Amino acid sequence: MRSLAAALWLLLLLPAPSVVAVKEQDFKKCHESSFCRRGRALADRATEHVKSGEKWKSPYSLDASTIVLEDGGSRFTGRVRSSLYPEIKFELDVRVHEDGVVRVRMDEKEGLRKRYDEAASWALLKEPVLSPSSKWSVGKKEVKVVYGAKKDQVEVTVEFEPLVVRMKRNGKDQVVLNGQGLLHMEHFKKKVEKVEAEVPVVEGEETQKVVQLPPNSWFEGVTEDGWWEETWKTWTDTKPKGPESLSLDINFPNHGHVYGIPQHATHLDLPTTKGEGASFNDPYRLYNGDIFEYPASSSSLSLYGSIPIIHAHSADSTVAVFVAVASETWVDVAHPTQKSTETHWISESGILDIFLLPGPTPDQVFGQYARLTGAVQLPPHWSLAYHQCRWNYVSSDDIRGVQKRFDEEDIPVDVFWLDIEYSEEHKYMIWEKKYFPDPIDMLNDVAALARKMVIIVDPHIKRTVDYPVYKEGQELDLFVKNKQGNEFEGWCWSGSSAWIDFFNPNSWEWYKQLYKFNGREDGKWSWTESTSTVHIWNDMNEPAIFNGPEITMEKDSIHYGGWEHRDVHNINGMLFANTTSQAVKERTTPYNRPFVLTRSYYAGAQRFAAMWTGDNMGTWEHMAVGIPMVLSNSISGMSFTGADVGGFFGNPEPEMLTRWYFVGAFSPFFRAHAHIDTKRREPYLLAEPYKSIVREIIRLRYSLLPVWYTAFRESSVTGLPVTRPQYVVLPKNEAGFSIDDQYYVGASGLLVKPITEAGITETTVHIGEDQVYYDFYTGHAYRGSVKGKSVTVPAPLERGPLLIRGGSILPSRDRPRRSSALMKRDPFTLKVALSQSGNASGELYLDDGESYDHREGNFIWREFVAESTKKTVTISSKDLASRNPDSAVDGVELAIYNGGNAFANALDGVRVERIVVLGLKNKPTKVTLGKAHLEFTFKDGMAAAGNKEGVASKLTVKNPGAFITSDWSIVLEL
Template sequence: MIPTFTFIEIIDGVLQQDNYVTIQVGETTAQIFYDPFVVNFYLVQVHQVVIDGSTLTFDESLDQAFAFNVKFPAALQLYGLHEHADSLALRDTNGSDPYRLRNLDVAGYELDSPMALYGAVPVLYGWGTYSHAGVFLHNAAEQWYDITNGQWDTQANVMVESGMFDLFVMIGPSPEDLVQRYLSLTGTFRLPQLWTLGYHQSRWSYMSQEEVKDVVANFTTYNFPLDVIWLDVDYTDGKKYFTWDPATYSDPVEMQKNISAAFKRLVAIIDPHIKVEKGYNVYDGALEKGYFVKRANGSVFEGDCWPGLSSYIDFLNPDARQYYGSYYSYDKFPYSTPVLSGIWNDMNEPSVFDNSIEKTLPGDSLHFGNVSHRDIHNIYGLLHTMSTHQGLLDRDNGTTRPFILTRAHFAGTQRYSGIWTGDNTAGWGYLSVSYDSCLGANLLGLVFCGADVGGFSGNPDTELLQRWYQAGAWLPFYRAHASSDTQRREPYLFDSGVQGVIRGAIQMRYQHLPVWYTLFYEHERNKVPVIRPLFYHYSYELETFKLRNHLLVGRDILVRAVAEPGVETVTVHFPGSENEHWMPVDSTEVYEGTTDVDVPVDIKSIPVFYRVGSVIVRKDLVRLSTDEMANDGYTINACLDRRNQSTGTVFLDDFTSYNYANNKQYNYLRIDMDDVNVALTKIDEDSNPDGFDFVIDEVIIHRIVQEPQNGKPGRYVKTVHKTDANGQLLKNLKFNYDEPVSIKLGL
């Protein structure tokens, strides 16, 4: 959602002194010293942020480089600066390279490194037990950050290649407030279509339409849920985008009909480089209209990429964005149909196959308005996805929510596209860092995030592959993808034991699709992350600040990835006070908050827990796609607390259009439970729930019968209810949502 800006000057007081001025706005105070230039920010007299202008340095050359220092006096740990293959908690860089922000095409990137990767989001959060503040440097040039963490000394020295010093300061006071303030500036991810939250299968490349059809058929034959099959670059005619290879994809319409008949969808890759070839309509039109990036001497830039010699669309030019986006229309992209439901924007750092210029456009390349590329490098990918997003909206007359996946990204990319972690490797460390990367992205609004399951490069052994399917099922974007030089690893190719584990992981994902869909709606509505580090809700626990391999799905589901081989137990940190309890999904223990427990694991699953006091809405009858599950009923899992109460939410709409936003056509319900009653309350009185019935197949009550004590787990029991107190099947009940709904459960 694009943020709306209304600037209202609200100043409660100004105090002018000889060397400084104090400005009061509510509970926030800014104290500005003139010489040396220093700005202090306070919240309720707690020192939150210092912009130290005494270190502010401007290079007066053409490049306009500058540097400054920012301190977080009340913070203990810094986060942000997405994207790096490193821990979520930023490391001290004293004695090592600084964190670098520069969008680059990096294959086989290093772990535990501050090296630049595909995305650059120049946001720093300073996190303390009771203090949360941040800064957003609104600048698209290359940047470096030297980090220091510690009591009273949490700070960053920032160096910027060029551009403006345009800094936003954000002050909590809570973690939720801080993230909401940032998303108020840069926008949220719109509610995605439901099918995008299912399982995606990809490879570089499926080399023919017959191979695509065979993969789809095998997923059905072997009973694996699948929603999307992906096409990498080899479906095109000589790497010319918006075309099909006439030999290997000779009848793309028939292929799309075949995919649709299996209730699946298609996503295809479209990159920003355009093959230099006279007679290729995309190239000819862009050349004639002057829509390509130019060299410093004014000639059109040409560099090597997948098609060979290529030129690059100048997406800074709004007319060029419109031109490129128009090719997504059904008439300009021949043989495309609505089954081609999403687009993959890759190589948009942008990538140029020339190591002498770090595999990207030269810094002195020129864009629209004679803007130097070095000034806007990190937003090239963002501008690319803007063009694609508008093109898909126009293609479908604004009726369908576009689905786009991008590799390069910047602050605000979430308004147009999801992301993934790029060309990772089949290794345990890459599985682990996928949680760090996507948790960091979620704190910065990039909530639709995932990693290539199994690793893009290399060949995972079956243990790693199974663990990756299990862990990846709890990231927002769930796709397997692999390089052309790897062994084939579609899940049906393995023995029955491995198939069973992978199938179970994918089915677990589909069971929880109502949770995912509701969380994405609540992200757009409330500006909250979809997945969250534990410190987001439990910042008073210092143990959570550097915790790895853990995440929360929303507030109520705790996941612990198994990210090491051959283990029989993993240590799980259960957050919260002794009054916070957690129930495993697949056993009957109960664990107490603020404890570390060695939990037994086997290859069949990873530890997943529901928070006591929550209601988890699932669809337990798993079919082979989201479309086939659309009319199935729901299972309510009520995890009762000590007062025999639990609460949750569920969101239903048509799963496709913008009617939920434009016409308030949706059913958003609060669910309140005790041991015998279900209460449903429509949250928005003016919403229209017609056609979006919450059909309840069954209610499962989880009730604690033995409290955990002295670090030992307690125990809970389940009771399943399929009828109301009158003996009527729950799934046959009809409700008027304009009035509170109350159901008394049968035995």
């Protein structure tokens, strides 16, 4: 978000962001970053050696005589030597986790300084348990471990010379580390005076004075390129530790598709950055940044978050690699063949700390990653509903007026948001009383209609003694330091600002106390003009600093423990959101679930916050690229994600805005947001027919909230993404591996294909299996095929393409309400979409939506099943938790579960008001529930069996006498 008023004094620092699009020259390319230049040059030298017929061999080897088996043989350590620097000591540590994940660590030992080695500790949920049964064995040329079933064995070898790590499955390479010999851990050096020479550092640039290396440095190059100091534009980055970058090739010889390493505006299936016909010239950059009006396609413009995980997929298997590094990182991607992928990772600092996730299915990869970094926590139910935001709602009366208009127009909404202008001089948590004179009354007025508010709190702390947050933080010495060891000062919306150092554990409890709306026990300041219905939005936490290099903090700034900002940059913003989440949670007794939206994030952030894709633009291109961006974040752990509906910048025409509402309604996080300079575009302001269409789209989101909440429950347990790309759901269908403009919602069977172009009335949907799919609105049946098939579906403006996979049962609540909290006792409709074999299944998960009582077994978890025989179809409801005593909810195992728990009892009497069955072969002769005969209507249609397409048959049973909390069976006699 941006502020016009606050930006007036910034005009000399930055262009007005609402007028000028991003200037790519304000952000580095690889050739402008010395460590990236060095890493890419190393790869180029290796390539040239191979092309010229010369041998390229990694200088790193594992000294077999130093290998020690530890922890019962599930782990080994050993000394790694470099032929270039035999006096430098490196240690390798390789271990097998109990779920088959392999961790590979390498660090410099007894060096001049210590490398940053704490990235994993911030990302990991807990220290992984080692496998008691996987034993390493030492051979003449390698160390090896084999584990898994005989027909699906994983073999990991660590070859001695050169050092290469291979993970194989059934004899086939899955992941290879250093197979191309690009491993290079720059060891710490002493700065000495050397002979300088005039050479061109970058091709095409003027010559510069650089220090030349010895002539035999075939591996490292010929010059000291940016080792001790680096100047870019007006900033000079001092490097007191000298060069410490890490380069490594990570290759997937039998996987032709790779996904992940968010956040970038590009396709889900990552386009290439090297090789013939590469899509981009620069590697993918992982360096959290504030890039407003970002282009709809870029590799080098890394956006607000960074998750260093990459998935590799083929029809045979899926694997993933998580690289626990927190510094700026560049990743090259190449496909030497259609069936293989090479990646090259170049990081500025840190140790080598890599987790190899063996899969072999997408589901197993997600589970392995969730056990490492945690799954998304089950969010408050209301946070899955519709959010209305704008920079800025300007007063208490403005909020009241917006709420009133939503109700007058019968448009549901759950959350209103306040941007930075609510605060006095951008001193967050202190109200601007000129415009918000009665904040508690305003908050209570919103809460009276069962709604919430989300209010922004940015990380920059205005440096003024009349701001108690700054005064206390300064007294407690909790702020980041500059390179001289004094309090770091930068400029942001607050003017002269300081930044809390959340790497300092002393900051955590202090910061959480600031959110106590009932006051602090020590009597010091807290946000007492707040309530339990207020939740928090963390923006600008990359951190964004207007007068800093690349609009962020200088890399030689100092954090707790003496670490430089370069070492921890990508983690920094996550810690702010993590602590905020804990603060919002712990302000109440008993605790309620917090909602925090963060712009900056890292691996593990999914345990605490939702995220959005930042300052997008109101264009068709940005609407379209937002979909793969959401999918990319989802498969990387950040399932609770979405893009600003309508685009943050610009004034989308009604057709575009209407289409965007459909995109938002089928994103996990559904929020409309707009820049301060845009025209008001709340949905009630639209002319007809757009207003009515948008109203129905939002209502559709509300009716499907049971589907979304159930999907989040599954994600909180398994790590599976809430929105799932084709390759995740149908991992054998090669035609779907690169599809990223359609996706599934959880395991519900809903297949979504948003329209992201103007003037579209029909589109194609890929059905990647031999199954029937039904149009959600009309019941039209479409047929797939074994190899996959594209079908043409209608796409009128009033309803985006939405199909139900045959074999699914969808629970919905179809009565329009003003907010989701008012739906708690509403009845359900079950839509049964029979498969080609006449069967179907689905789940429903419910709890109170706000507390943690579900962790004590207070919830409803039902399974609906339709089973066909030649003469009957039986539709039943069964309790899932009692049938799965080892099940978990929200990552918490429930050893004891009582189907008659307090929450279930509170919903006793909530009924199923309608059952709709699609795809019956024949009209039933009767429908019964026990001895009761039920009334029904039947519309004939195309038979479910066979290859014909057309409108499917539809059976409707109203008021069957079934209840959501009890077991029952309805029999259709054919």
